[in-house]
Amino acid sequence: MNKKVHLEDLGQKDYKETWDYQESLFKNIVDVKIRNRREDASLETPNHFLFVEHPHVYTLGKSGNMANLLVDDKVLEEKGATFYKINRGGDITYHGPGQVVGYPILDLDNFFTDIHKYLRFLEEMVILTLSEYGLKAERSEGETGVWLDVGTPFARKICAMGVRASRWVTMHGFALNVNADLGYFDLMIPCGIKDKAVTSLNVELGKKEVDIDEVKQKLLKHFTTLFEAEMIKEKASI
Structure with missing residues (x-):
């Protein structure tokens, strides 16, 4: 079981370019697994x-409802935003500047073969990170992601999640609002969930801006502990 994880911080990168890169990494892992099975080999996956920060973009999961995007192409263009239908689970999500997006592309055979546990670990990583900022974040039953003030009229989502998995290989991941422009969430029904607000870490802390690199380091610390992983920092490939 290979628990080494190659870390790349791509900076700000176009969504489609990053998606294509994810697909290539994903395919490489799957190809190794297929070869191992066909040739009775034991090649390491x-x-x-x-880590990435995207320009303004809306993405719709394969089970999502197009009606949850509340504006047309003209408005998207005026807002400098793009739109993609993609192959993850979940409904509609927004990505943009000031948001920490993380895409773990893991062979879960190296960790544990349980997709629900995988999602709970990603949520826990975010919950533990936010606790370091004095926030009590939690899960909302039946709604993947991380929330504040669950069970109250003030419930608000701070981190969205949507993943794809095939042959126990994952892609896509999480989007944590750190210094996000919350106005862009008004153009959609986030994750298809009506009447619940969205928030950002800087808003919750009453700050103009939170150090994004510090947030990333805290996320990585908890990811490494939860997954018992060894992180290897690499130069960005794209």
């Missing part, structure tokens, strides 16, 4: 973790 790699694991990856990408």
Whole structure:
């Protein structure tokens, strides 16, 4: 079981370019697994973790409802935003500047073969990170992601999640609002969930801006502990 995870921070990168890169890493892992099975081999499968910040973009999961995007192409263009239908689970999500997006591309055979546990670990990573900022974040039953003030009229989502998994290989991941422009969430029904607000870490802390690199380091610390992983920092490939 290879618990080494190759970490790349891509900086700000176009969504489609990053998606294509994810697909190539994902395919490489799957190809190794297929070869191992066909040839009765034992080649090591790699694991990856990408950090990225996207320009304004809306993505719709394969089970999502197009009606949850509340504006047309003209408005998207005026807002400088793009839109993609993609192959993850979940409904509609927004990505943009001031948001920490993480894409773990892991062979879960190297860790544990339980997709629900995988999602709970990603949520726990975010919950533990936010606790370091004095926030009590939690899960909302039946709603993947991380929330504040669950069970109250003030419930608000701070981190969205949506993943794809095939042959126990994962892609896509999480989007944590750190210094996000919350106005962009008004153009959609986030994750298809009506009447619940969205928030950002800087808003919750009453700050103009939170150090994004510090947030990333805290996320990685908890990811490493939860997954018992060894992070190997690499130069960005794209």
